[in-house]
Amino acid sequence: MSSMLSGENITKRYGGLVALDDVSFEVEEGVICGLVGPNGAGKTTLLNILTGREEAKAGRVVFDGEGITGLPPDQICRRGLVKTNQIVRPFGNMTVTENIAVAAVWGDSEISNMAAATEKAEELVDFVGLEEFATAPAGRLTHTPNRRLELARALATNPQMLLLDEAAAGLTSEEIPPFLAIIRSIRDDLGVTLFWIEHVMEAVMDVADQVVVLNFGEIIAKGTPEEVTSDEDVQKAYLGGGVDA
Ligand SMILES: Nc1ncnc2c1ncn2[C@@H]1O[C@H](COP(=O)(O)OP(=O)(O)OP(=O)(O)O)[C@@H](O)[C@H]1O
Ligand SMILES: [Mg+2]
Numbered sequence: 001m002s003s004m005l006s007g008e009n010i011t012k013r014y015g016g017l018v019a020l021d022d023v024s025f026e027v028e029e030g031v032i033c034g035l036v037g038p039n040g041a042g043k044t045t046l047l048n049i050l051t052g053r054e055e056a057k058a059g060r061v062v063f064d065g066e067g068i069t070g071l072p073p074d075q076i077c078r079r080g081l082v083k084t085n086q087i088v089r090p091f092g093n094m095t096v097t098e099n100i101a102v103a104a105v106w107g108d109s110e111i112s113n114m115a116a117a118t119e120k121a122e123e124l125v126d127f128v129g130l131e132e133f134a135t136a137p138a139g140r141l142t143h144t145p146n147r148r149l150e151l152a153r154a155l156a157t158n159p160q161m162l163l164l165d166e167a168a169a170g171l172t173s174e175e176i177p178p179f180l181a182i183i184r185s186i187r188d189d190l191g192v193t194l195f196w197i198e199h200v201m202e203a204v205m206d207v208a209d210q211v212v213v214l215n216f217g218e219i220i221a222k223g224t225p226e227e228v229t230s231d232e233d234v235q236k237a238y239l240g241g242g243v244d245a
Pocket of ligand 2: 044045
């Protein structure tokens with residue numbers, strides 16, 4: 001398997017705070033890789049650097065064999081590396097389908113008119129299970145359908161790789177399994193590689209092939225879900241109770 005995304009020696013400071021300290025990792029093509037760690041570990045900061053939203057003090061990002069360090073977010077997105085947001089902000093007065101169509105026009109180079117974009121948006125509405133909200137204004141969506149809309153908007157840009165920032169946050173325990181089915185299907189049916197920040201541990205551990213654990217800006221473990229769950233440093237980072245605590 002070839003490497004899809006790698007970070008090499010990434011360091012980021014905010015004043016005196018070292019948010020990321022010499023972070024290196026690799027995500028192989030076709031995998032679902034989880035990125036976990038306690039609050040403030042640096043997960044969102046890392047994703048922001050990978051997608052050009054923030055600048056690192058040092059380090060290099062390689063995506064699909066090419067250096068992308070320092071490129072602006074729109075260029076990184078058009079190369080196929082796309083991020084969803086921890087806080088979702090759709091266009092509230094446009095419908096769910098329109099929101100997805102706008103993302104397709106903006107981000108998918110093969111789509112150049114609204115008719116094609118709408119067709120693609122309708123497919124994605126089905127893919128993420130938002131049929132009943134297709135014509136609803138996005139501003140009226142509650143939390144759970146909003147998370148699905150955020151996924152659909154990201155998929156509309158035709159990514160090779162998707163970076164998810166707490167995509168399952170706030171879902172109830174009943175809502176998680178169908179959500180995980182969508183995540184799996186993104187990889188299995190759409191062929192998209194995933195790098196996924198998540199606090200809902202059982203969700204990541206269930207779906208991920210590989211997991212990277214960040215703590216205070218440093219990677220403390222990498223491996224299969226089983227390997228990281230049994231890692232002593234990881235258990236200490238999660239305050240004694242193990243990752244499932
Ligand atoms: N713009 C900023 N200015 C100053 N400090 C920041 C900024 N963004 C993040 N930080 C700090 O950097 C550290 C890493 O933050 P980050 O948001 O990346 O953590 P996280 O792992 O995503 O946490 P959470 O799980 O709570 O989302 C934290 O200590 C945070 O307070
Ligand atoms: Mg975060």
